[in-house]
Amino acid sequence: MATINDIGVAAAINIVTAIAFLIAFAILRIQPVNDRVYFPKWYLKGLRSSSIQTGGFGSKFINLDFRSYVRFLNWMPEALKMPEPELVDHAGLDSVVYLRIYLLGLKIFFPIACVAFTAMVPVNWTNKGLDRLKHSNLTYSDIDKLSLSNIPNGSASRFWVHLCMAYVITFWTCFMLKREYQNIALMRLQFLANDQMRPNQFTVLVRNIPTDPHESICELVEHFFKVNHPDQYLTFQAVHDATKLSELVKTRKQMQNLLDYNNNKHMRTLSKRPVIKMGFLGCCGEEADGIKYYTSMVESLTREISEEKERLRTGTKSIVPAAFVSFKSRWGAAICAQTQQSRDPTEWITEWAAEPRDIYYDNLALPYVDLKLRRIIVAVAYFFLTFFFMIPIAFVQSLANIEGIEKAFPFLKPLIEVRLLKSIIQGFLPGIALKIFLLFLPRILMQMSKFEGFVSTSSLERRSASRFYMFQFINVFLGSIVTGTAFQQLNSFLNQSANDIPKTIGVSIPMKATFFITYIMVDGWAGVAGEILRLKPLIIYHLKNTFLVRTENDREEATDPGTIGFNTAVSPILLPFIIVFFGLAYVVYRHQVINVYNQKYESAGKFWPDVHRRVLTALIVSQLLLMGLLNTKQAPKSTPLLLVLPVLTIGFHMHCKGRYQPAFVTYSLQEAMVKDTLERTREPNLNLKAFFRNAYAHPEFRVGENLEKEMAVEKPHTTPELVATKRGSWRNTSLPSKHSCPA
């Protein structure tokens, strides 16, 4: 096992890496040439159109104002300066709630760490429990002396300290969680109450509309809602199966890009017209005039698109059995979204429509049986993914300590024994291997969620996030403890009687602390510092800028700001050693939220119940581990006292769920009525029908409406039409997605 020295080296390496990243960032961010990488949000918001220049030659690319290098760390206070309400306006509630996760981490762990270091370290350290085990084959190190493993069996008074700590930790965590849940529920309710008028407040997504031989889907929808919601029903928007149209639009875009590229080329070298080859990948085959060829392609595609659009508009065959039904008031929509419409629960399934830009159109048409089948298939697939991923992880874990490698490959011994190398391996190997494994996971999970049939990007991401959490939980946490222990202690196990096995497990679980410390340092410290450097976007941006960027259009897309990876970052599962991580992450993400990330949708903090549940899960697992541990330590008196803790924690969870979760799931009639009444007073002559006309049309379907706008460079949008309140964070309010154009 790793000694304190190993941990020290690993920490040093990680700290150096993190600091290097931060310095690199501090220097790179003030280079005008990188402005679009580090401040893309301001460009998208239209608050900045070109980088700030300090004058002089080259100042367009490199910052020559040396004074600014002196203040290179001042982005940190800057990031912390913006007050929370302003941040909500600037970046949306989701981002603010996301930041509060890290703040919550600090609030929970800082006091606990203080108490733990003053109370528990002395209690554990001043023991000889592990020394006594020396005669056995168990491997341990100095750092393990800090853990519970070091307390000898039956040392009652010392276990009492741990017991009290368990109670203190539980109560403190629950207290903080409750306060935070309350705050965020309140923030969400206020946000929704102050929010401007948006189509999704009035609109319900209806799926699984039954087929009727006598009526078309449109007629059916109209009749059904006119009958069952006579006073509230306003209008509806049919959903088209626009797959073919999407493809055509996509192809035309590519062709248009190539055309622009060839035009540019022609502009530069006016003498000769650009020539392209028609064969494989443009490398061989007969030559043709590039401009002519692409112009004709674009033209024919445009024709095809308008034909396809006409076909969709006039025909009814492409209409899928789903519709967006809009109501005259929020009250009416709240009723329709939250009740069962039809006798048959598999038909006329209603739910709140997501924001137009949040809708994932591909899944709208899935029938009920398909949905259920897909859910089962994905569950099975996820199960296998989770449990077969465990094999490589377990293998890496078994290699994670030098002694293990040496035992397995004795011939490597001289190499590994080099002091520095040994420490590096100890510190980095386990964390990095795991990190690489986990890097590919979110995409797979997202694909699974898409296949499963969720209808909004936000729900897709929430589902992926909880799958990712479960995966981490089983593989990283439980997997490391069980298989890591098993591989490592196998030798001991085989040499002792069966009755002693639980005891050995009890001793070795806390020894795993080393692994988690390195994992958090790599994943947390260096990872977060790397996040702010935006290395991948930086490289891609400059690559595109140098070699690939062909048109202004493309450059716009190269500054893809990305969205916060809610689906990977929300997993507060690895708890020790992480105050630094939380602090660093808070500052870094606050900076990113302010300057980089552009929100794709606004769910008003709807993911908080997931966060809450995950923290509690981690808490309960830690309680159970402690219980098992004390049990093997022959402190059985403590078991009933420890058993109370998970029961209380579950009770606390139920309480919070009943008390605060409804704010994230339902929309009360009272709120709806208040908002409706206010609005009716403020704007008595509102034309709602016009407001809804195209709000939920398929993005590609709408995109083609007017070609010139689609082709135009995306411009900063004006604040959206209608009832403009103070709040302006729902930038794309009436726009289905970023592909669409300003109205």
Next chain:
Amino acid sequence: MATINDIGVAAAINIVTAIAFLIAFAILRIQPVNDRVYFPKWYLKGLRSSSIQTGGFGSKFINLDFRSYVRFLNWMPEALKMPEPELVDHAGLDSVVYLRIYLLGLKIFFPIACVAFTAMVPVNWTNKGLDRLKHSNLTYSDIDKLSLSNIPNGSASRFWVHLCMAYVITFWTCFMLKREYQNIALMRLQFLANDQMRPNQFTVLVRNIPTDPHESICELVEHFFKVNHPDQYLTFQAVHDATKLSELVKTRKQMQNLLDYNNNKHMRTLSKRPVIKMGFLGCCGEEADGIKYYTSMVESLTREISEEKERLRTGTKSIVPAAFVSFKSRWGAAICAQTQQSRDPTEWITEWAAEPRDIYYDNLALPYVDLKLRRIIVAVAYFFLTFFFMIPIAFVQSLANIEGIEKAFPFLKPLIEVRLLKSIIQGFLPGIALKIFLLFLPRILMQMSKFEGFVSTSSLERRSASRFYMFQFINVFLGSIVTGTAFQQLNSFLNQSANDIPKTIGVSIPMKATFFITYIMVDGWAGVAGEILRLKPLIIYHLKNTFLVRTENDREEATDPGTIGFNTAVSPILLPFIIVFFGLAYVVYRHQVINVYNQKYESAGKFWPDVHRRVLTALIVSQLLLMGLLNTKQAPKSTPLLLVLPVLTIGFHMHCKGRYQPAFVTYSLQEAMVKDTLERTREPNLNLKAFFRNAYAHPEFRVGENLEKEMAVEKPHTTPELVATKRGSWRNTSLPSKHSCPA
């Protein structure tokens, strides 16, 4: 362990008991003197006012028509004759659905039993697996040779038969369950659709009304619903805390009874006026004139009651923060009941109001926090009840086999070895001891449910039933297997190495079949036959008739028909050997439903999802047991194949839940609208306000309204007012409880 002979003797005893009960019933039921015991429902329905007499002296008490004795078993075909739709009219949908549980049992187990006896018995019987174990200390008997225990380890082809059977059983059970769920959901929907107009279709129970310093609860309710349901709100009924009134009314009733008794006495012996003693229990102290004393008591109580009623009517202090809010249409009520009203989910909690006679008024006033606290307290109490009940059961189980007793008390050996006695002990002891334990349980569970704060009798009974099921499951089923096995095989365990323990458990679980067979014979066969004899009501009725019955009023109450014990009977957990039980139970309960039980409320089969879930739980547990068993039998190849079964079963459960459960939980807006529209066409000038005026007043509060009616003997009711449809099973429709009077 019991031999086949023991089982035979036990079966014989049980069969004889059952037949004796049935014959006794057949003779007793045709005695006119017992008419009120065996056909109380016809008296309550008013279809019979005195027993059918065949003429002649004594025929008032004893049936002298000997021809009727010849046909003494013809109650069975009679019970089966009434067609199902008529039964729904006669006894309500709940009873019909309850009967279908037994029918479902027959449908599931009869084919399975056929297949099992043709396929599995030969496979198991023709083995020597247990003979090989003879050298060990395991005790086994001939009957165990029929079980899986008898197959030697690693006999692959024979295990395949078991595997296939597991699949066949699972698929057949799921198929039948699905069909039944579908049928019952349809029956429920039709029943509700055809149902006459009742206040609970329009009424929502609102609880946790917040306090307001400026408004009374009544004003608050009125304002809240006028604002938030402007078009639909009609009226509301405040809930009074009428505890004191209830007590007064109860006391007056006792006094009135005593007065009547003294009057009767005086009538018989006109000479002397009845004298009572004023001291302890009427046995000592100074004497007084009975009639005068009780008359004055009744008078003063009547005065007090009307004062208290006046106080309740005029004052607002007794109003609790709950109300029954009625709407203009079912649509409006459906909306209010199924959505969240207020921003704060702990205030203005709405749910469908139960039928007036189903309401449990005592719990209406409980605040939100109390409810949660009570839920936790009851959960903890239930946990301890379940797990500490296990100790006596385990003790009884350990005594349940003769060899165990002999080993424990060697001096009893000569006594026990008497052949017949031994068989009796073997056959009866375990079942009866358990039965006595379980006899006291339902009351405790019901008290727990009442404490927990449910607001309707039906939900109280459903909750008690599921607790009872859980209890049975843990204690009878798992408890018998684990501790029974442990006690019995302890000797073997201690003498073998740790690795062999799972194998031993695997061998002995199927041996427990004997215990379950005796349990089912006692509980099922004799129990059901005893049910039809109605021994307890019969004895109590005749006792009261001879010694206690004082007034006609009392006699009415002595014919308390009881309601079906949904809370104890719905637990199809013990699966083997029970076709006879299901058949017998079906006939017996059909007879009882037709002739005896009077329904206290109508939930339209709302308990079916519970039944469905329990059958599936039992199925999954049996699958897991088989898996563990085959694993210990060194047939590991079968494990993945068996693992598929519980996964499929859980998937099936999810499917059924999504597909059919909503019919039992929600009320769709479409249905509500259809019913509203039909009714509006049929009765355009309906005065709904009058209809609701007193529907949900506290029963005691209403009872006192007119004294003469309360005192009157309960008469058969005419069909209720308004929109009288064909259906007539909701006899007390507009009446809060059986204590109330006809309108």
